[in-house]
Amino acid sequence: MNILYLTFYFEPDLSPGSFRNTALVNELCQQLPEGSHVHVITTQPNRYQSYRPWAQEREEKLQDNCRITIDRVALPAHSGRKFAQIRAFFTYIRATYERSEGKAYDLVFASSSKLFTASLGATLAHSMRAPLFLDIRDLFRKGLLDLHKNPFIQLALNPIVRFVESFTFRSATHINLVSEGFQFYFKAYPQATYSYFTNGVDDIFLTSEQTPPSQKMKEQSEVKIILYAGNIGDGQALHKIIPQAAQRLGDRYHFVVIGEGNARSKLEKAIRDNTIRNVDLRKPVGRQELIVEYQKADYLFVHLSKLGVCKHVLPSKLFDYGATNKPILAGVTGFAASFVRENLRNSILFTPGDVESLASQLHKVPYRTEERVDFITRFQRKTISRAMARQIRQTLEAARR
Secondary structure: OEEEEEEOOOOOOOOHHHHHHHHHHHHHHHHOOOOOEEEEEEEOOOOEOOEOOOOOOEEEEEEOOEEEEEEEEOOOOOOOOHHHHHHHHHHHHHHHHHHHOOOOOOEEEEEEOOOHHHHHHHHHHHHHOOOEEEEEOOOHHHHHHHHOOOHHHHHHHHHHHHHHHHHHHHOOOEEEEOOHHHHHHHOOOOOOEEEOOOOOEOHHHHOOOOOOHHHOOOOOOOOEEEEEEOOOOOOOOHHHOHHHHHHHHHHHEEEEEEOOOOOHHHHHHHHHHOOOOOEEEEOOOOHHHHHHHHHHOOEEEEEOOOOHHHHOOOOOHHHHHHOOOOOEEEEOOHHHHHHHHHHOOOEEEOOOOOHHHHHHHHHHOOOOOOOOHHHHHHOEHHHHHHHHHHHHHHHHHHHHO
């Protein structure tokens, strides 16, 4: 079996898509018949401009009698802004066509958060007459329209994006949705079969040390550290909650924010304009260093904006946080809020942007740590990758009958 595997992010990049797809490719090779080939076309690490580890342009390896080829496309430097991202993606498109030209594939797989990779997969699958398996990690068109409220911009963008989206999803044989909150959006595409494999807890978090039981209770006089680590974009809206919360909570709480994104400058400005001294803004770090920061923190913070699309997403950060024994502060609504209530004990839920709700609950709820054994067992990355690889194999086998 010969599979073309498209993902914009792959190891050693720092991204939920990278962690997800690296684990899935490794598991897929364990399940495919002997002599199979998985051809991964991805990019050189580019998620964060300040964290770009070296990686081979072309990598060949044999794993469990399955051959893996990884082609990493070098992208022009980009700031993360929309036009720069589009330019980077067109570079990826050209390289993907060049590196897949003249080759025959039994299945095209595309993991996508911004629709671009999914639409590229659909176009290639159509030209190759191969079945298409999509892994959808975000609702791009809905998010785009939520972000651009100007009716003229919506009028210009919507027909084009709707056409691309419709072609892409109607081309799919199978669609995996990373959040069950997306389910309503895909009722218009009944030709595909569906699965709902979420993100998961990686092994690196399972082997790290947790806060010892003797340190479960913090002294009232100690400064408590609230940590956020990840993308700093408009979808997270950190600039609308962290500066205000830092002012409201005062010197007894200290925010540490690790990451980059197109809204980082807004957060920096809000911190600077209000002369806030209990927020520490840092550059991205590798996962081993990040685990050390998790261990130092007292609370782990996640927040989504009030955009309509955010009611349906499931932040990948929840799976990293859930692997620790630290209390989680979650400013989320909709499906993510339901997920936290049902699966993540020792969490404080508050309405996005509601500083008073966050502050009052922090003061009211006694501090404690708690192991989330059931959560880790259910959402271990290996378990999810194994089931998803099985679904890919079944989709491929059904298409060949």
